[in-house]
Amino acid sequence: xxxxxxxxxxxxxxxxxxxxxxxxxxxxxxxxxxxxxxxxxxxxxxxxxxxxxxxxxxxxxxxxxxxxxxxxxxxxxxxxxxxxxxxxxxxxxxxxxxxxxxxxxxxxxxxxxxxxxxxxxxxxxxxxxxxxxxxxxxxxxxxxxxxxxxxxxxxxxxxxxxxxxxxxxxxxxxxxxxxxxxxxxxxxxxxxxxxxxxxxxxxxxxxxxxxxxxxxxxxxxxxxxxxxxxxxxxxxxxxxxxxxxxxxxxxxxxxxxxxxxxxxxxxxxxxxxxxxxxxxxxxxxxxxx
Amino acid sequence: xxxxxxxxxxxxxxxxxxxxxxxxxxxxxxxxxxxxxxxxxxxxxxxxxxxxxxxxxxxxxxxxxxxxxxxxxxxxxxxxxxxxxxxxxxxxxxxxxxxxxxxxxxxxxxxxxxxxxxxxxxxxxxxxxxxxxxxxxxxxxxxxxxxxxxxxxxxxxxxxxxxxxxxxxxxxxxxxxxxxxxxxxxxxxxxxxxxxxxxxxxxxxxxxxxxxxxxxxxxxxxxxxxxxxxxxxxxxxxxxxxxxxxxxxxxxxxxxxxxxxxxxxxxxxxxxxxxxxxxxxxxxxxxxx
Numbered sequence: 087x088x089x090x091x092x093x094x095x096x097x098x099x100x101x102x103x104x105x106x107x108x109x110x111x112x113x114x115x116x117x118x119x120x121x122x123x124x125x126x127x128x129x130x131x132x133x134x135x136x137x138x139x140x141x142x143x144x145x146x147x148x149x150x151x152x153x154x155x156x157x158x159x160x161x162x163x164x165x166x167x168x169x170x171x172x173x174x175x176x177x178x179x180x181x182x183x184x185x186x187x188x189x190x191x192x193x194x195x196x197x198x199x200x201x202x203x204x205x206x207x208x209x210x211x212x213x214x215x216x217x218x219x220x221x222x223x224x225x226x227x228x229x230x231x232x233x234x235x236x237x238x239x240x241x242x243x244x245x246x247x248x249x250x251x252x253x254x255x256x257x258x259x260x261x262x263x264x265x266x267x268x269x270x271x272x273x274x275x276x277x278x279x280x281x282x283x284x285x286x287x288x289x290x291x292x293x294x295x296x297x298x299x300x301x302x303x304x305x306x307x308x309x310x311x312x313x314x315x316x317x318x319x320x321x322x323x324x325x326x327x328x329x330x331x332x333x334x335x336x337x338x339x340x341x342x343x344x345x346x347x348x349x350x351x352x353x354x355x356x357x358x359x360x361x362x363x364x365x366x367x368x369x370x371x372x373x374x375x
Numbered sequence: 376x377x378x379x380x381x382x383x384x385x386x387x388x389x390x391x392x393x394x395x396x397x398x399x400x401x402x403x404x405x406x407x408x409x410x411x412x413x414x415x416x417x418x419x420x421x422x423x424x425x426x427x428x429x430x431x432x433x434x435x436x437x438x439x440x441x442x443x444x445x446x447x448x449x450x451x452x453x454x455x456x457x458x459x460x461x462x463x464x465x466x467x468x469x470x471x472x473x474x475x476x477x478x479x480x481x482x483x484x485x486x487x488x489x490x491x492x493x494x495x496x497x498x499x500x501x502x503x504x505x506x507x508x509x510x511x512x513x514x515x516x517x518x519x520x521x522x523x524x525x526x527x528x529x530x531x532x533x534x535x536x537x538x539x540x541x542x543x544x545x546x547x548x549x550x551x552x553x554x555x556x557x558x559x560x561x562x563x564x565x566x567x568x569x570x571x572x573x574x575x576x577x578x579x580x581x582x583x584x585x586x587x588x589x590x591x592x593x594x595x596x597x598x599x600x601x602x603x604x605x606x607x608x609x610x611x612x613x614x615x616x617x618x619x620x621x622x623x624x625x626x627x628x629x630x631x632x633x634x635x636x637x638x639x640x641x642x643x644x645x646x647x648x649x650x651x652x653x654x655x656x657x658x659x660x661x662x663x664x
Binding site for chain 2: 286
C-alpha cells in the first residue's frame, strides 16, 4: 500500500524532522490540542510535554525543559526567521509549478494566524509582481491582523474560539514587521464562521481533499468577501486575476467534521446518505450509485 | 484557482463524457440518489430524469426515453463489456505506475457492487501473475458476490441498507461470468459496517482524501478481515504481499460524514475540536496549533 500523508502543523513537522535526522525532540503542546495532532506527534517519536493553554504557562514549561537540557535549541512556531523563510517555500513551489505551465499568479492568498506562512509568502513574492494577501476569521476579534493594519499597530492579544483553531493566535513581532509593510503585503480580509464552513464543505465535497477550517479561510475570502471581490473587479476589470490559494492544513478528525456539520434534523441527514427517498419513504430495493 | 476534482460514479462520468464530446445525454437516476451526485450530474449539463428506486421502475423510465429518442444508445452502469473494460483501465494505470518504479503488485483488491470495476480489473490482470480480489460489505446480505461464489450460483437480488451505498446492488450477469472464473478472480472477502467506518476514518484523517464508505471496503478487508490476513500469511509467509488497493469513489457530503461519525456525547465532540481542555475546562487564551 502506498500512502501519501500530509502532516500539517508545526509540532508534527518538527517531530518528523527530528525523527528523520535522529535528533531528540521535546515538543510542548497545550493539553487542549486536537487529539489527532497529539497522536500524530507522538507517533513520530517526539517526547510530547503538555502545558496549559496560555502563553505564560507554555513558556514556563519550555523554560524548564531548556534548563534540563543544556545546549537544546528552541524552535518557536512562527516568530522566527527560519520558520518564516521555510513556510515561504510553499509560494516558491507554487510559482515554479505555474512557470512550468507558462503562466504566473496575479495574486496569492494564505491563512493568517501567527504570520509564519503569510510572512514567508510575502517575503518570497517580494518584487515578483504577484500581490500577496492574508485572510483571517472574524469571529470574536480573530481578525487581529486586519484590525492591526487599520489601527497601524500590532494587536498583541486575541481571545477567540473561532472554528479556524489554527488561526486563534495573534500575529508575531517579526511577522508583523513584514506584513505591515505595504510593499510586501497588499491587504488582509476576514470572513465569518458560516463562510468558512461553506468553503470547507465545497473543498471536501468537490475537491475531495480533507482540510481543517483554518485551511479554508483564504478560499472563503476569494468566494464570499464582497470587499475583496469588489477590489479585484476595480483593479482587474473583466479579465479578473489568477489567484493562488494556499490551503494549510488538514488536522481534523471525522468527529470534528461531524460536530461542524451535524444537522439536528435526523431526516435531512438520512436523506443525504440516500437512506430516505425525497418523498421521505425508506429505500425498498437498492440500486448502484 | 486550480481545482482537481474526482467525480466518481457512472452518472457523473457519463455526463462529463457527453459534455466533452457535445453529445446530448439523458441520465436516469433514482430520486433517492445522494443530493451531491444529482447536483454534480446536473452541473455537467446532462438531462437528469428521475425514477423510482426498483429496477422495474428504472427500466420503465429508460424504455420511455428510448422510444422518444430513436437511435439513442443505452449505457448501463456495469453489465456491459465496454463499461467493464473501461473500469479495468484503473488497474492498467496502477500497474504502469509501479512498473515505472521497478516493482509489481502481488495482489490487487477492489470494491464489488455490480462488478464493473472488479470484472474489468480481473480481465486486465489476467495472466500477469497479480492476484485479484473483490471486497464487499456484509451487512444484511450485501456480500452477494461472496455468497454466490460459495453457493456456485449468482445471487440475483439484494436488499440491504449498508453504509457502502455504492455496493448495494447484486453482481451483473456478464460481470458474474468473469468473477466466478477462478483463473481470473482469487476470492471475495467481506467486512462489517464498523470495519468500513474504521477504514474510512483512517483514510480521511491520515491520507486526507475524501472517500465514500464504498471506497473504503477494500482497505477494510486488508486491515481487518482475519480470513484474508491469514490467507496472505499462509501464501506469502513473513515477506507478505504488496497489495494494490483501489479506492472508488468520493461521492459523499459533509452531512453524510456527520451522520456516520456523530457522537451523542457533546463533550467528546467539543474536545475533538479543541474547545474543551482534557480536564473539561473551556479554553481561556488560545494558542496556535
